[in-house]
Amino acid sequence: MKLGVLVSGRGSNLQALIDGIESGKLPCSIDIVISDREKAYALERCKRHKIPYLVIKRKDFSTQEAFEEEIIKALSGVDLVVLAGFMRILSEHFIKAFPMKIINIHPSLTPAFLGKSAQRQALEYGSRITGCTVHFVTEELDSGPVIVQACVPVLPDDTEETLSERILSYEHRLLPQAVRWISEGRVKVMGRKVVVHGANY
Numbered sequence: 001m002k003l004g005v006l007v008s009g010r011g012s013n014l015q016a017l018i019d020g021i022e023s024g025k026l027p028c029s030i031d032i033v034i035s036d037r038e039k040a041y042a043l044e045r046c047k048r049h050k051i052p053y054l055v056i057k058r059k060d061f062s063t064q065e066a067f068e069e070e071i072i073k074a075l076s077g078v079d080l081v082v083l084a085g086f087m088r089i090l091s092e093h094f095i096k097a098f099p100m101k102i103i104n105i106h107p108s109l110t111p112a113f114l115g116k117s118a119q120r121q122a123l124e125y126g127s128r129i130t131g132c133t134v135h136f137v138t139e140e141l142d143s144g145p146v147i148v149q150a151c152v153p154v155l156p157d158d159t160e161e162t163l164s165e166r167i168l169s170y171e172h173r174l175l176p177q178a179v180r181w182i183s184e185g186r187v188k189v190m191g192r193k194v195v196v197h198g199a200n201y
C-alpha cells in the first residue's frame, strides 16, 4: 500500500512508520511526504531515509482551495493519506478527494480534548486518564470514526511535556498498527463504527 504522509513538525510519528517499513513489519511504502513548513525536522528524516518530499506552503497560494489542490495533485496515486502532526485543518474539498482514505493521530481519547494542545487540556481538566486515537478524517475536527485508541495515565507530577512524552510512546505503536490493519484490508467502516477483523487488542 502506498502512503502519502502530511507533516508540519518533528515527524516522530513519520519515523515510527519508516521504522515499521524498514523492519519489514509494515507492508507499505511512503511515496511522498508533504510538509507545509520548510523547517520541519520531519524533512531531515526524509533526507536520511531517501523518501521523496515536497514543501507546500499555504502562504504561496491565494486560497485554501488552491493550496489543497496542489497537495491533492502531489498525492495522486497514493492509497492512504496519513496526517502525522499536520497542523492545518483540511476542508471538505480535500476530504472528499480521499473518502475514508485519510487517517489522523490525535493525542487524546476522542471525543475528549479535540483540537490543539490536547495534552494540556487533559491536565487542566484534571483527567486521571487520557491517551491517543487513530481515526478516519471526516469534516468534524479530530472526530471521525475511531480505528484504535490507547489509554495513558496522567500522573500527579505530570507537566505538559512529561505527559506528551508518555502519550507519544503509545502513538508510535498505534499509528503503524492502524496503517498495517488498513493495508491488510482488515478495516471496515460501518457508519461511525470501525470493525477491525481479527484484531488482537
Ligand code: GRF
Pocket: 008, 009, 010, 011, 012, 013, 014, 084, 085, 086, 105, 106, 107, 168, 171
Ligand atoms: C503528535 O502528538 C500527534 O498526535 C499530533 O501532533 C504531534 C506530532 O508529533 N497530531 P510528531 O511530529 O509526529 O513528532
